[in-house]
Amino acid sequence: MPTNLHRVFISAIEPSADAHCAALVRRLLQVAPTIEIIGIGGPKMAAAGCRLIADATERGQVGLGAIRQVWYFRRLFGQVEALIEGNRPDIVVVCDSPSFNFHVARIAKARGIKTVFYVAPQLWAWGAWRAKRLRALCDKLCCILPFEKGWFEARGIPATFVGHPMLEQMADLCGNMKSYQDLTKRGPRIAIMPGSRTSEIRSLWPAMQQIAIKLRQVYPSADFTAVAVNKTWQDRLQASQDRDLQCHYSIDTVYQTAKASDLALVASGSATVEVAAAGCPMVVMYQTNRIAWHLIGRWLVRPRYFCLVNLIADRPLVREFVPYFHSIDPIVEHTLSLLADRLTLERLSRDLIETVLPLGQKKASVETCRIVLEGLGLPGPLQGAFTSL
Numbered sequence: 014m015p016t017n018l019h020r021v022f023i024s025a026i027e028p029s030a031d032a033h034c035a036a037l038v039r040r041l042l043q044v045a046p047t048i049e050i051i052g053i054g055g056p057k058m059a060a061a062g063c064r065l066i067a068d069a070t071e072r073g074q075v076g077l078g079a080i081r082q083v084w085y086f087r088r089l090f091g092q093v094e095a096l097i098e099g100n101r102p103d104i105v106v107v108c109d110s111p112s113f114n115f116h117v118a119r120i121a122k123a124r125g126i127k128t129v130f131y132v133a134p135q136l137w138a139w140g141a142w143r144a145k146r147l148r149a150l151c152d153k154l155c156c157i158l159p160f161e162k163g164w165f166e167a168r169g170i171p172a173t174f175v176g177h178p179m180l181e182q183m184a185d186l187c188g189n190m191k192s193y194q195d196l197t198k199r200g201p202r203i204a205i206m207p208g209s210r211t212s213e214i215r216s217l218w219p220a221m222q223q224i225a226i227k228l229r230q231v232y233p234s235a236d237f238t239a240v241a242v243n244k245t246w247q248d249r250l251q252a253s254q255d256r257d258l259q260c261h262y263s264i265d266t267v268y269q270t271a272k273a274s275d276l277a278l279v280a281s282g283s284a285t286v287e288v289a290a291a292g293c294p295m296v297v298m299y300q301t302n303r304i305a306w307h308l309i310g311r312w313l314v315r316p317r318y319f320c321l322v323n324l325i326a327d328r329p330l331v332r333e334f335v336p337y338f339h340s341i342d343p344i345v346e347h348t349l350s351l352l353a354d355r356l357t358l359e360r361l362s363r364d365l366i367e368t369v370l371p372l373g374q375k376k377a378s379v380e381t382c383r384i385v386l387e388g389l390g391l392p393g394p395l396q397g398a399f400t401s402l
Contacts, residue, residue, distance in 0.1 A: 019389045022102035023052035024117045026069040028209045028242045030108040031055030033178040038063045040382035104388045118150040127388045131155045137164050144168040155381050176375030179287050189292035191362040193355040200234025201275045208280030209242040221278050222255045227345045240270050281335050289322045289365035299335040326368045
């Protein structure tokens with residue numbers, strides 16, 4: 014093992030990025046325990062061995078809601094810049110959140126430091142013109158969706174498909190295919206997943222509760238479980254729970270809850286991949302500012318589908334209500350039609366698993382660890398260590 018100290022800086026400001034990078038931190042320290050890892054992250058990265066300068070995971074937001082956080086993040090940029098000046102890292106890894114991490118990468122590149130982007134920014138969905146900027150900021154792009162590699166390489170950005178981090182700990186996905194033969198003899202088990210960002214939860218949690226209440230009017234024995242990203246958000250969900258809703262709560266158990274559920278109401282985002290891996294049919298929702306959507310959003314967002322599962326399948330595998338502005342009645346109607354059709358539910362369960370299976374062919378944390386070590390100039394003596402990962 015090399016005895017010289019190498020320093021890695023990691024930036025992750027959302028709960029999902031905290032989880033992805035925690036696995037990466039564990040891999041790096043497992044293979045090269047002399048590496049010093051510093052960064053912005055959350056409790057999972059800290060537990061894995063990263064020394065945090067700040068925890069911004071509860072402030073990660075998208076859209077207009079982020080405006081309220083401008084001053085916080087400006088101060089955070091100052092902290093990052095001071096740390097990079099005073100404790101120069103050998104490589105900087107940024108994970109997701111391009112609106113924040115493009116700035117972090119710019120700080121690094123201005124000082125001649127190599128950068129790795131873990132989770133490609135979704136420029137193929139909107140903002141393709143930013144590819145030129147990404148090309149200037151990124152030494153290596155770690156893609157978690159198979160089709161991304163070709164898209165970015167065609168624009169001159171060195172990219173590698175590393176696998177999806179959410180699937181690397183999941184075994185025997187084919188065993189998750191559901192049977193609904195007994196559904197008519199019991200109440201349906203329905204998961205409610207309003208997301209991990211403040212803006213998502215504020216817009217989706219009230220609507221999802223009203224949908225659940227209407228579903229229970231048809232299925233009085235229906236059982237609902239809401240998944241919160243952490244204890245803080247569980248407390249907030251419970252505090253704003255509608256008094257007409259009876260609901261269980263679970264923390265950070267998207268995959269496990271989906272495995273135990275017949276159907277899920279899910280915020281559009283990375284959770285849909287976990288729900289698909291669990292073989293759980295879903296209805297996908299997202300909400301945004303109506304004025305901003307009609308003035309700007311509908312002209313900028315280009316893909317045929319919003320849901321990641323539909324993008325991977327390249328067909329409308331699950332129904333998307335993205336965005337929805339009017340009544341929840343069409344969502345309720347579609348959900349009821351699914352619950353009444355056992356064969357469609359079973360087909361969906363099978364198709365969802367088959368769609369995401371290719372994402373788990375590689376271990377994302379292992380592949381990204383290898384790329385980081387190569388960036389540090391350490392691959393030679395450490396290659397043998399990967400055989401045990």
